[in-house]
Amino acid sequence: MLRILLFLALLASFSCERKEVPRMSPAEIKELVGVKGCPYCHDMRRQLLGPSFLDISKRYTERDRDKLVKSILEGSRGKWGDNSMPPQKLTEEEARLIVEWILNLKHELD
Numbered sequence: 240m241l242r243i244l245l246f247l248a249l250l251a252s253f254s255c256e257r258k259e260v261p262r263m264s265p266a267e268i269k270e271l272v273g274v275k276g277c278p279y280c281h282d283m284r285r286q287l288l289g290p291s292f293l294d295i296s297k298r299y300t301e302r303d304r305d306k307l308v309k310s311i312l313e314g315s316r317g318k319w320g321d322n323s324m325p326p327q328k329l330t331e332e333e334a335r336l337i338v339e340w341i342l343n344l345k346h347e348l349d
């Protein structure tokens with residue numbers, strides 16, 4: 240009986256683990272950014288049509304996470320200049336991963 244319970248507990252912990260949000264490495268997220276076409280308007284350091292990812296990183300903190308996810312999913316205008324960003328086609332989960340990655344750039348690139 241005890242053995243069965245132990246087995247079930249093990250099984251439960253295993254399935255919980257598998258439900259965890261997928262983690263992606265910074266390199267994988269950068270690749271996702273490329274696949275989604277962001278580099279067409281954003282460079283890491285240079286201003287293109289949109290601000291550089293490094294400038295975005297420096298302007299915001301962790302507390303602005305939700306705001307930035309919303310900007311990406313719904314589009315943004317008037318915050319950086321005359322150009323506006325149309326809504327981007329990606330899932331909320333993808334947008335969250337990318338925002339974390341952007342916010343972290345100020346610690347890595349500077």
Ligand code: HEC
Nearest residue numbers: 275277280288289310315316317318319320322323324327
């Ligand atoms: C067609 C050009 C274009 C594309 C493609 C684009 N952006 Fe932007 N992005 C802009 C512009 C322009 C701004 C500045 C908008 C403003 O002034 O509010 C901006 C702003 C942003 C901001 C800052 C928003 C804020 O609230 O300050 C983030 C974050 C961002 N883009 C991420 C992304 C990501 C991630 C992608 C790819 C999924 C992407 N962008 C694709 C043009 C683009």
